[in-house]
Every structure is written in structure tokens, then in C-alpha cells.
Amino acid sequence: MNEEPRFLRDEKLKTPRITRRSATEATLQPLQLGKRVRAIRLSQKLTLEEASQRTGVARSTLSKIENELISPTFTIVQKLVHGLGIDIPQLFSQPRAGATPGGRRDITRRGAGKPHPTPTYAHELLATELTQKKMVPFRTEVHARDFAEYPEWIRHEGEEFLFVLSGTLLLYTEFYEPVELQEGDSAYYDCTMGHALVSTSARDAEVLWVTA
Amino acid sequence: MNEEPRFLRDEKLKTPRITRRSATEATLQPLQLGKRVRAIRLSQKLTLEEASQRTGVARSTLSKIENELISPTFTIVQKLVHGLGIDIPQLFSQPRAGATPGGRRDITRRGAGKPHPTPTYAHELLATELTQKKMVPFRTEVHARDFAEYPEWIRHEGEEFLFVLSGTLLLYTEFYEPVELQEGDSAYYDCTMGHALVSTSARDAEVLWVTA
């Protein structure tokens, strides 16, 4: 009295109600999230019940996710990440069984990074072809012109190195006086300490940023 | 508590979407995926309809996601990531309220680094006041003019990011063809793979290097 797994059904004979409007997603990889989650859970020697308690997700739901019976909601994914201490890069990237990656290389031409805008910054992410990397480099135009544009401190894990490519700016940090940086200056700081940049030159300042 | 996503600073939003059952974890981070998606879409100057076609997600669904009315399914998130070229897995990661201390900061003025000359490179080490750091940043003039100046491959642990500050040069790597880099270009590679730089411009090229 059991029906086939739903998503299989879906693949097979779900043509009548065609809603596939473009072929963009044709090449979408399976990306076995379920197996990944299971591997991570087992690696921590947790039972479904324990994982359930840590994440706040029902035991049954976890089972279904691990067996690829359902596609979890983003809120659930967040709970998993949070509760199991999963590093999201792994979740999104492919197996890559090997230990330390060997001979990878990724070239990013000027202006060819992936844009990532925010109200105060215009980031351009570099080396986005590589997934499992220790550092995240990006080039940024600092649009902010006043410290007041930041509703609160920017603050996150890790350490950050910044290098001023052009223009001048003020580096505000939580525990220090603001300091003016000019072209060629650089700074290294803990990201857990609140920080923010404000352009002071005629043109918006450009910085190179690397986070780890 | 720092639960701001990496590049995100944003106005406060209300709806934390409460799950009434698992009261174990009362509050769940907002993590405004919606605003992020909207920002990315707008940065690419796409309408909802265009984004819909690229991602294969219904226009209405996109609208709801951007307005935080629903929590998208993982398959939908995948489609978004794929169709809009979103990278940055760490974008989604919630910096765990880790006990990483640290309010360190180190400013290095232009030219004020610690010189470290070699036959082929003139390194200037940056942020040398800080000792226990994850990354080692330095600015380098590439004196080498011929690959033959390197008796053997440079090779060491970790990963390296390099950004061309001025001039042009050739990046030789063990497993790839040499590639020419110009001002503003960047590269990321595994250091265990042999690598070497050679200036090709009239003046010696200058690069910014970060190792981790």
C-alpha cells in the first residue's frame, strides 16, 4: 500500500501538467543532499533522535531527507546547518572525496568576478570557480559615505585582510579609533570585531578583501 | 551575538517565522535570503519574469521568496543558485556564536611592510605585528624575467591568492599552461602545485599575495 517515492513519480510520468517553461534547469545536478547529511550525522556518531534534538527537526523528517524522499525547506536546512555545525560549502559542493585538494587553479580576469551588491558595498567575488577554498577574495567598491549608513556593526567569523586599491577611506573598528587608509595601505583584523568602511575620496574607494 | 550573514547588514525585519512545535529553539535567525536574492537579481538588471525563465521558478514564487513570504525548498534554492549564478556558499552560513576572541587589528602603511628579498622576488610582508594569523599577506615585486631563473618549482603547503597591482606577468603552474595576467587580474591556486611568476612588462610587475 505504499506509493513510489514522490520525486521518482515526478520524474517518470509527470508530463501532463507541464510547467517547465525553460530548459535552464535541465542540467541541474542531483546533488545528493541526503547522503551528505547522513554522512555528516554518522561522522558525528549521532542517531536520528539525537540529531533531531540538536536541530529541532523531527526524526521522521530527518529520515526522509537522508533518503532523498523530500526536498527540505530552507528553514530546515538552516536548522541542520546550525544544529550539526555543518559547513555549508560542503553541502553545496560535490563529493570531492580526496583529502587536501591537489592542483587546482582559478584565474579571474579584471571585472570578471561575480557581483554581489549591498547598500553600502559593491562586491565582486573572485575565484568563484573553486568551491572548497580557505580564503574568499573579493574586490569591493565602497559606496558608503557616512558611518551612519551602517545600522550596526558588520561582524562575522574569521579574519580579514584588506588592501586599498584606489581612493581613500576610513576604517571604523569597534575597539579602535577610526583610521584613514590611502592607496596601498592595508589592514588585518578579526572579523568578530565590528567593522565598517566609508569612502572619503572624490571617487568611491576600491579595496581588495580576503576573508579566511 | 553575531548572527549577521557575511556580507549582509540590513534593516531589521520582523517575521522570524515561528515553529510552534519545536519550542526547544525559540528563535531562528532571520537570514534574509529574500533580500539577498532581490539584490542579486536587481544587480543583474533582471525582471522577475527574466529571472523566472533563467531559473525555472515561477514569477510568483520568486516574488514571495524575495518578500520573505515563504521559505523556499532546497531544490528551489538550487535553481536560484544555478540560474542566477549565485556562488558564495558561505553567504548562507550562519556564523556560529563561536568563542573566537580577538579584537585585533594591524594597519600597514604603504611601503611600511617588512622587506624580504629573494633573487627573483622582492617581498614586503604586511601585517607583521600580528603573529597568530590565518593568512599571510605580502606585496611583491617580481624581478624574475625568465622562467629559467627558477632552479625548480616553488612549492609549499596551503593555498594562495594573488592579485596583480601593476604591470603584466606570466603565471607558470605545474599542471597548466602559463597564463598572462594583467593589472587587476587575479588567481587562486593550491601551493602544493609548483608555481612561479615572471614579469613581462617594462617595469617589474607588482602583485599582492595572500597565503593561507
Add this chain to the structure above:
DNA sequence: CAACAGTGTTTCCTATAGGCAACAAAATCG
């Protein structure tokens, strides 16, 4: 300024995600 073409939002409805509870299969205990 009416007819129109595009935008983003909202409504309606179906498909499905997720929790609870019943279940089967091991594992543990008596």
C-alpha cells in the same frame, strides 16, 4: 487619454514538506 504592454503582487488551488504516531528491525536487558 484610451488601449496596451510590461512590471511586481496577490489569490486560488494542488502538490508536497514536516510533524506525530505507529511500525519493524536490531540491540539490550531480564
Add this chain to the structure above:
DNA sequence: CGATTTTGTTGCCTATAGGAAACACTGTTG
């Protein structure tokens, strides 16, 4: 060994995600 606990896997049901279409707005154009 049977009884009990603990494991992971289903039914079942409700809450909700997601698609199509209607809608409300805003420009355009003749």
C-alpha cells in the same frame, strides 16, 4: 530466549510551498 528499549522507516494528516492566473500599477504609444 521473551521482554523492553532503541534504532530507522513508513502512514497519516495538517501546514505550507509553488504554479497559473487574476490583479493592481506604471509606463508607452497612438
